[in-house]
Amino acid sequence: MRIKRIQQVEKIKDNVSSDIDLALLNPVIKKFKNKKGNLIPILQNAQNLYGYIPEAVFRRLAHETGLKINDMYGVATFYAQFRLKPVGKHIVRVCHGTACHVQNAVKVTDDLINYLNVKDGETTEDRIFTLETVACLGCCSLAPVMMIGDETYGKLSGKKATDIVKDIKRKEVAKNKDKQIVNISNN
Amino acid sequence: MEKTKVIVGLGSCGIAAGAGKVYEEIEKIKLTDNLDFELKKTSCIGMCFKEPLVEIIDESGSFLYGNVSVKKVDEIIEKHIQNFAPIKEYIVKSDLFDTPDKGYFDGQIKIALRNCGQIDPESLEDYEEKNGYDALKKIANEKISTQDIIQTILDSGMRGRGGGGFPTGLKWRFANNSHSDKKYIICNADEGDPGAFMDRSVLEGDPHSVLEGMIIGAYAIGASYGYIYCRAEYPLAVKRLNIAILQAREKGYLGEDILGIEGFNFDISVKEGAGAFVCGEETALIGSIEGERGMPRKRPPFPAVSGLWKKPTNINNVETYANIPWIINNGAKDYAKYGTAKSKGTKVFALTGKIKNGGLVEVPMGITIKDIIYKLGGGIIDDKKFKAVQLGGPSGGCIPEYLSDTIVDYDSVNATGAIMGSGGMVVMDETTCMVDIARFFLDFTGKESCGKCTFCRVGTTRMLEILTRITEGQGKQGDIELLEELSYQIRDASLCGLGQTAPNPVLTTIKYFRDEYEAHIRDKKCPALNCKKLLTYEVIEELCVGCLVCKRGCPVNAIEGEKQKVHFIKQDLCTKCGDCYSKCKFDAIKIY
Numbered sequence: 001m002r003i004k005r006i007q008q009v010e011k012i013k014d015n016v017s018s019d020i021d022l023a024l025l026n027p028v029i030k031k032f033k034n035k036k037g038n039l040i041p042i043l044q045n046a047q048n049l050y051g052y053i054p055e056a057v058f059r060r061l062a063h064e065t066g067l068k069i070n071d072m073y074g075v076a077t078f079y080a081q082f083r084l085k086p087v088g089k090h091i092v093r094v095c096h097g098t099a100c101h102v103q104n105a106v107k108v109t110d111d112l113i114n115y116l117n118v119k120d121g122e123t124t125e126d127r128i129f130t131l132e133t134v135a136c137l138g139c140c141s142l143a144p145v146m147m148i149g150d151e152t153y154g155k156l157s158g159k160k161a162t163d164i165v166k167d168i169k170r171k172e173v174a175k176n177k178d179k180q181i182v183n184i185s186n187n
Numbered sequence: 188m189e190k191t192k193v194i195v196g197l198g199s200c201g202i203a204a205g206a207g208k209v210y211e212e213i214e215k216i217k218l219t220d221n222l223d224f225e226l227k228k229t230s231c232i233g234m235c236f237k238e239p240l241v242e243i244i245d246e247s248g249s250f251l252y253g254n255v256s257v258k259k260v261d262e263i264i265e266k267h268i269q270n271f272a273p274i275k276e277y278i279v280k281s282d283l284f285d286t287p288d289k290g291y292f293d294g295q296i297k298i299a300l301r302n303c304g305q306i307d308p309e310s311l312e313d314y315e316e317k318n319g320y321d322a323l324k325k326i327a328n329e330k331i332s333t334q335d336i337i338q339t340i341l342d343s344g345m346r347g348r349g350g351g352g353f354p355t356g357l358k359w360r361f362a363n364n365s366h367s368d369k370k371y372i373i374c375n376a377d378e379g380d381p382g383a384f385m386d387r388s389v390l391e392g393d394p395h396s397v398l399e400g401m402i403i404g405a406y407a408i409g410a411s412y413g414y415i416y417c418r419a420e421y422p423l424a425v426k427r428l429n430i431a432i433l434q435a436r437e438k439g440y441l442g443e444d445i446l447g448i449e450g451f452n453f454d455i456s457v458k459e460g461a462g463a464f465v466c467g468e469e470t471a472l473i474g475s476i477e478g479e480r481g482m483p484r485k486r487p488p489f490p491a492v493s494g495l496w497k498k499p500t501n502i503n504n505v506e507t508y509a510n511i512p513w514i515i516n517n518g519a520k521d522y523a524k525y526g527t528a529k530s531k532g533t534k535v536f537a538l539t540g541k542i543k544n545g546g547l548v549e550v551p552m553g554i555t556i557k558d559i560i561y562k563l564g565g566g567i568i569d570d571k572k573f574k575a576v577q578l579g580g581p582s583g584g585c586i587p588e589y590l591s592d593t594i595v596d597y598d599s600v601n602a603t604g605a606i607m608g609s610g611g612m613v614v615m616d617e618t619t620c621m622v623d624i625a626r627f628f629l630d631f632t633g634k635e636s637c638g639k640c641t642f643c644r645v646g647t648t649r650m651l652e653i654l655t656r657i658t659e660g661q662g663k664q665g666d667i668e669l670l671e672e673l674s675y676q677i678r679d680a681s682l683c684g685l686g687q688t689a690p691n692p693v694l695t696t697i698k699y700f701r702d703e704y705e706a707h708i709r710d711k712k713c714p715a716l717n718c719k720k721l722l723t724y725e726v727i728e729e730l731c732v733g734c735l736v737c738k739r740g741c742p743v744n745a746i747e748g749e750k751q752k753v754h755f756i757k758q759d760l761c762t763k764c765g766d767c768y769s770k771c772k773f774d775a776i777k778i779y
Contacts, residue, residue, distance in 0.1 A: 036478075036496070037476055039478035039479070040461055044461065071479075075479065075480055078463060079461035079463050098381045098627070099381070099545075102540050102624075103541075136381035138199060138384035140384055140537060140540075140613075141235030141539055142203055142204060143539065152203035154204065
């Protein structure tokens with residue numbers, strides 16, 4: 001049951017929340033306030049802004065729209081789409097639909113778990129990747145499949161999937177180095 | 188002379204296979220060489236196993252190229268377009284000659300998919316050219332009454348394509364009979380079955396046909412507003428639906444006094460689902476649109492009487508709506524011509540798994556499963572032995588090879604213990620373990636259970652525990668009977684379809700593959716060599732040359748051996764990762 005999705009509420013003494021620009025929510029609140037059936041679209045829009053739904057956002061939304069915080073939390077924990085924790089820059093979604101399962105998707109996930117050193121649903125320490133297994137991406141004829149961002153990769157093996165992720169990581173690391181060099185030269 | 192057309196299939200799976208890059212390459216060559224042809228986009232052509240697909244239509248006919256890579260583009264343009272010499276070995280379908288893939292196309296009748304892969308889904312003109320919105324115009328011009336429309340749908344014999352198989356006309360009649368100041372019509376596009384992508388292809392490939400079906404439905408039942416509840420996992424479908432809705436509004440197919448029918452005001456918006464399989468159940472879907480947790484509600488009252496915001500509501504599936512305009516245009520008789528006594532028309536199946544020609548097929552009801560797999564699907568990958576086919580996703584069941592003469596219609600499929608479902612057809616071969624498949628589905632339904640009914644919530648969890656235990660070699664005598672008992676209880680004590688059908692994958696696999704369960708429990712062996720913990724890896728002494736490759740590669744140092752001497756796997760250390768098996772060049776490792 002989905003109740004498992006409820007995250008342990010860690011009292012991160014809002015070092016994350018303090019960086020959150022709550023003003024970004026204003027257009028969302030304006031658009032959906034007092035509309036019938038607005039709860040899910042509000043949360044979807046909020047998540048689009050922050051990548052997840054921080055606690056401060058729940059509070060702000062409750063305050064501004066009159067929606068009850070427990071209703072919002074109930075909905076957010078019911079649907080797989082909503083996240084209560086920050087995610088990595090790239091979300092790696094490995095399909096575990098039936099077609100992918102019979103074509104050994106488990107091996108793909110296992111290899112990624114080993115390489116990234118995170119469990120299903122977790123984010124790597126460097127915040128580059130979040131690994132998720134999903135029910136079906138609907139590209140069954142290319143099974144096994146994974147999606148990173150909007151890009152779909154098909155006919156995977158454990159090694160092929162790991163290579164793709166490695167490649168992205170290399171590029172990210174290179175980008176960061178460039179930034180550092182720019183920073184240093186600017187200083 | 189008409190310009191030569193080059194059409195690239197840009198559905199989700201085409202794009203995943205690289206069609207976007209192929210399109211860019213063609214565009215680039217067209218510009219740099221200043222070539223005179225029309226470059227167009229279309230959506231899923233259905234032949235997923237040959238993606239990316241590019242169709243060239245010139246004065247001699249139509250040629251469909253398969254597996255087009257960026258590298259091949261140059262050659263195809265040069266030979267075919269510039270020198271009028273089609274490259275036969277790349278062509279998968281043509282008007283002029285037979286291809287090895289002929290079987291895939293013969294035997295298909297396209298009604299719901301009539302425009303998929305034929306038109307640019309983002310062009311209203313393309314749709315109109317293919318008789319689009321003619322059905323709606325016919326209703327307006329001939330002043331066909333709502334009762335006559337409903338009668339036509341009833342006469343066509345069409346049953347809901349979402350899986351339930353309830354007669355669509357009857358559903359419409361109930362909604363029509365309810366009196367209220369406001370009624371709603373909903374399109375269920377929450378295609379959550381793993382292994383099914385028919386609805387996605389229709390939405391991406393021909394969104395206007397779904398809109399037209401909904402508009403006709405709205406007129407027939409007297410609804411003034413419609414929602415399309417679409418999975419958030421289908422971003423391209425959502426995008427194309429929104430484009431289609433804007434176009435339809437501009438042209439007056441949506442709005443007030445539609446096509447001059449006085450008082451017929453109707454509009455549609457798209458609601459994105461948030462990822463919950465149970466929302467495919469109609470009352471849960473209504474709850475979700477209302478902004479709540481998608482938990483099923485008690486029926487009666489049925490949505491036709493009290494649905495969305497307690498108003499009469501009609502819900503049909505994507506494929507159902509896509510059929511409606513065709514039926515109005517061609518008449519109920521033409522539709523009922525296809526199919527069997529109780530299941531009329533055609534059905535779209537998503538053919539996946541261990542099948543050569545994976546993709547979408549639309550076939551008349553009454554075709555046998557064997558014909559779909561061998562004639563259209565081309566048989567099993569690597570010509571392995573066909574074992575079973577899974578129909579109906581997590582609510583369905585596995586039909587074994589010896590019942591493959593079963594015909595596809597609601598009642599015949601139900602008689603096997605599976606269900607027709609929305610049309611996912613996952614083919615399994617001798618390497619698929621049926622206990623593992625049952626475990627896989629229970630894992631899915633357990634996670635997706637909304638938690639409202641105890642039997643579904645706790646029962647699926649307990650069943651999953653038992654199945655996991657069996658696949659890990661901890662099965663006990665009596666487990667099969669326990670699974671059966673739990674199955675009946677969950678089936679009888681759950682409110683909605685999810686719970687009532689959740690045990691189906693277990694019940695059908697026990698019914699047809701009991702010996703596999705017994706092998707796991709009694710002998711601690713997996714006959715399909717799939718369940719990791721039950722496998723033994725051993726070196727075949729006669730074949731081992733002592734090359735050390737497996738020894739070096741073993742991640743847990745479980746292999747002992749010296750150069751040119753037979754190696755040995757220490758069973759207590761082996762983690763059954765299979766690394767040695769895949770690395771051995773001499774096939775000297777056996778699994779049993």
